[in-house]
Amino acid sequence: MESKEWSSGVWTHLTAVRRQSPLVQCITNLVSMDLVANTLLSAGASPAMVHSVAEVPDFTPHIHALCVNVGTLTPDWLPSMKAAAELAAQLGKPWVLDPAAVSCSGFRLKACLELVELKPSVIKGNGSEIIALSGSASQCQTKGADSSHESTEAIEAAKSLALSSGAVVAVSGAVDIVTDGKRVIGVHNGTKMMQRITATGCSLAGLVAAFLAVDPLQPLEATVSAMSVFGIAGELGEELANGPASLRMHLIDSLYGLDETTVLSRVKVTRLG
Numbered sequence: 001m002e003s004k005e006w007s008s009g010v011w012t013h014l015t016a017v018r019r020q021s022p023l024v025q026c027i028t029n030l031v032s033m034d035l036v037a038n039t040l041l042s043a044g045a046s047p048a049m050v051h052s053v054a055e056v057p058d059f060t061p062h063i064h065a066l067c068v069n070v071g072t073l074t075p076d077w078l079p080s081m082k083a084a085a086e087l088a089a090q091l092g093k094p095w096v097l098d099p100a101a102v103s104c105s106g107f108r109l110k111a112c113l114e115l116v117e118l119k120p121s122v123i124k125g126n127g128s129e130i131i132a133l134s135g136s137a138s139q140c141q142t143k144g145a146d147s148s149h150e151s152t153e154a155i156e157a158a159k160s161l162a163l164s165s166g167a168v169v170a171v172s173g174a175v176d177i178v179t180d181g182k183r184v185i186g187v188h189n190g191t192k193m194m195q196r197i198t199a200t201g202c203s204l205a206g207l208v209a210a211f212l213a214v215d216p217l218q219p220l221e222a223t224v225s226a227m228s229v230f231g232i233a234g235e236l237g238e239e240l241a242n243g244p245a246s247l248r249m250h251l252i253d254s255l256y257g258l259d260e261t262t263v264l265s266r267v268k269v270t271r272l273g
């Protein structure tokens with residue numbers, strides 16, 4: 001299946017998000033809250049940054065998907081993440097784990113491994129994060145939020161993490177990789193300057209949650225669609241931008257304005273394995 005076959009699925013997913021406006025609970029890092037929420041709103045979804053453990057029992061049963069991102073993790077946030085993830089999984093609601101900067105401490109790695117046990121539908125990280133989380137730690141040099149690996153270097157780690165966790169694993173980068181452990185799909189949309197805006201990866205994880213909400217039984221296809229849509233918005237945004245700050249604005253505008261012709265002509269998806 002090549003780009004042409006994927007592109008109608010991408011458009012179908014985006015229109016479903018716009019029509020259904022899924023409620024996405026985001027327990028995300030402090031850096032990313034604004035961009036994650038604005039990305040979801042411009043795609044047509046409804047974000048809610050509800051992160052207190054006291055609110056999980058009342059709120060999480062009403063959501064359509066959850067996104068958990070450990071980018072600014074502290075010990076007092078972990079119980080909310082676990083409680084929301086556990087309840088979402090129990091209620092059959094899709095949830096996404098973004099193991100942001102997972103290798104910066106033993107505390108964070110242990111927390112992420114415990115979250116993986118709670119059955120995320122999708123794990124989305126950059127190359128270094130997926131390599132670290134999969135246990136291929138000897139290959140991993142990064143300590144921060146940015147990747148020191150190409151996404152393609154993480155393909156084997158992503159496949160092994162997908163097989164051991166049961167999640168679809170997505171690796172963002174120049175080529176976004178999506179795998180269920182058997183199929184490996186490459187999404188070739190996006191632009192290098194997106195790396196120069198903090199929290200684009202976190203926003204992508206939030207967008208994946210929204211797309212899962214409208215197609216929970218096809219997590220690989222929904223993830224590919226979200227990654228392609230976000231990449232296309234970045235490409236269109238860059239045509240109007242002078243640098244990262246204006247790209248941030250134009251990316252949001254472009255995501256909001258995406259039309260069928262543009263999506264169908266711009267989706268670049270290939271099977272890599």
Ligand SMILES: Nc1ncnc2c1ncn2[C@@H]1O[C@H](COP(=O)(O)OP(=O)(O)OP(=O)(O)O)[C@@H](O)[C@H]1O
Nearest residue numbers: 126172173174190191192194195198199200201202
């Ligand atoms: N070299 C590149 N070429 C094209 N697109 C890219 C490139 N690098 C990253 N992207 C795109 O930028 C977005 C963010 O990916 P990235 O891997 O930088 O996330 P991240 O490291 O998790 O970011 P953050 O932690 O700041 O949220 C994705 O949509 C990805 O496709």
Ligand SMILES: Cc1ncsc1CCO
Nearest residue numbers: 029031071072100145199
């Ligand atoms: C810069 C940064 N530090 C922790 S999380 C985050 C946002 C990108 O992941």
Ligand SMILES: [Mg+2]
Nearest residue numbers: 100126201202
């Ligand atoms: Mg990230």
